Amino acid sequence: MTGALVVTSGVQAVDKLGAAQENKIMTKEEIRERVLQKPFHPFKVRLAEGLEIDVPSGDHVHLHPSGRTLFVHLDRGGTKIIDVALVTALETKETT
Numbered sequence: 001m002t003g004a005l006v007v008t009s010g011v012q013a014v015d016k017l018g019a020a021q022e023n024k025i026m027t028k029e030e031i032r033e034r035v036l037q038k039p040f041h042p043f044k045v046r047l048a049e050g051l052e053i054d055v056p057s058g059d060h061v062h063l064h065p066s067g068r069t070l071f072v073h074l075d076r077g078g079t080k081i082i083d084v085a086l087v088t089a090l091e092t093k094e095t096t
Contacts, residue, residue, distance in 0.1 A: 026087050028067030034090050035063050035070075045072060045082065046089035053080055 034043060040058040047053070053072050055061045062071040063084075070082040 026084075026089070028063070028084050031070060031084060031087065031090065032063050032067060035061050041092050043093070044089075044091045045070065045087055046091060047082065048086045048088050052091075053082075 035058070042054070042056045045053045045055060055072055056075070060073045060075075062073075063069075064071070068084050070084055070087065072080040072082065074080065
């Protein structure tokens, strides 16, 4: 895959290839699809306040069965517990 895939909620985003995506609503289904993707591709979770959280492997992430809470386990220890409603984008890193 080339470029970065950016899925956004309610704002315009431009991926590295320059393709604009307007008013794309982030859904729990889109997040679930990314979390369960085989093979897994590392991605970043972008939150409404601008914080970005790296998800380097499938072992680092879990979506609650209700789809309302995302858990990202950090390499340095601890877990980020995220309200899915605050997720504004998922961004995959460019691969070669």
